[in-house]
Amino acid sequence: MKYQGYRFSVAPMMDWTDRHCRVFHRHLTRRARLYTEMLTTGAIIRGDRHRLLGFDGCEHPVALQLGGSDARDLATSAKIGEDFGYDEINLNVGCPSDRVNGRFGACLMAEPQLVAACVAAMKRAVKIPVTVKCRIGVDDQDPEAALDVLARGVAAAGADALIVHARKAWLNGLSPKENRDIPPLDYDRVYRLRRALPDLPIIINGGIASVAQAKHHLAHVDGVMLGRTAYQEPWRLLSVDPEIFGEPAPSATIKDVFAAMMPYIERELAKGTRLHSITRHFVGAFHAVPGARAFRRHLAENGVKPGAGAEVLRNAMALVDDRAVAAIAA
Known part of the structure; x- marks a missing residue:
């Protein structure tokens, strides 16, 4: 039986899902898995770790999202995150942000072998789950082939789950903001991936605007990740525990x-x-x-x-x- 901890989560969002935001979200839902903003390996290895990685105990289950492409640095950063008490380490292979300078984020969709090597290194370094968040493709890639190759590679490397934002990332021609809306959503592509890889938990993300929509997707995939809707209309998270997990909400209003x-x-x-x-x-x-x-x-x-x-x-x-x-x- 697959691990059920990914059934509902709130997406990592740069500038938004800091520790205060996560505490707020935890008071709205006891069961949702929460994610940090993406933190680069360089910042974690050389920066103020307590400022960057500190979190409140109420946030569990909480995952640390990493940005990077050097397997050794990712392994080191994953171990640091585990030692801080995070419940999961997530590798970002989907962020098209113009603040992502270097060889990481969505550009790594074009280097699936490197991504698999990074996952393998992180798995050797930690005992907690290691997951990957990606797009269905980047620029001119064919999503059928590109997503399949990436998914099979990280699964073979030992990834515990794959979170798929059901849009391409267009690094050439679209701004980071445009990449959140303009590339068309292709939920069916994610559903097909789930059928092709039944042993790898597949979580769907992108354009999901309500808990009711999340429940619809759960008929096809193992988990749902809510992004901007969770941040911009946080009251919706009050229905997560009763609607998704059959448990009372932490608060009434x-x-x-x-x-x-x-x-x-x-x-x-x-x-x-x-x-x-x-x-x-x-x-x-x-x-x-x-x-x-x-x-x-x-x-x-x-x-x-x-x-x-x-x-x-x-x-x-x-x-x-x-x-x-x-x-x-x-």
């Missing part, structure tokens, strides 16, 4: 989530963390609810002030209609 997060926020503020570093992840919490604009404005204007405390969030929450909040959670 987003306001309850914020109340539960107050001890964490107070601890972080006492350490010198600025309130805005945490509350910047809350802007979509009351999407389309009466008072949502006033909530965002209050946080934007007051959360950035020196010495801003948790009362800023409490006062912002008071601007949102309780009945409407309850309605979106229903």
Whole structure:
């Protein structure tokens, strides 16, 4: 029987899924697997590891996503991540960001043998699962052949799961932002991969806008990864545990989530963390609810002030209609 830990996860997103964001998401769902932003091997090996890799214990299960292409550096970084307590190491073979300078990210779709060698090195270095996140192809590649070769290579190298963003990445001609929307989605290609490799857990990602859509995909693949929707409309995550796992949600409403997060926020503020570093992840919490604009404005204007405390969030929450909040959670 396949490992079930990948049934639902929140995607790694640069500039978004930092440790404060992940704590927020964990208060919305106990069961979803969470991912860090992509961290390069160079940053981990030579940078401030505690600042880059530190996380709150409530985040488990949480995975560290790595960017790199040197097998030795990836193995070293994977071991560092394991020692920090991460539950999984994920290799990024899908990011088209213009901040990805060097031989890693989506460009590695063109080097499947190198990717397999990197996975093999990481597997030798750690005892926790090693996974890969990729696209269905890059630039002029044929997704039928390219994805098959990559998937079979990483499976042979011992990868524990493959997460597939069901779009090509066009490194020549499209910006990173355009790469998130313009290349057409091809979910059927991911479904075919799942049928071709029944022993490798396949997780689908890309353009999934609701938990209801996630449930549809789970009829065809082993897991679903939600990206921008989870960040921009986080209230949707409250339905993950009941709808995907058949378990109660951690809280009834987003306001309850914020109340539960107050001890964490107070601890972080006492350490010198600025309130805005945490509350910047809350802007979509009351999407389309009466008072949502006033909530965002209050946080934007007051959360950035020196010495801003948790009362800023409490006062912002008071601007949102309780009945409407309850309605979106229903």
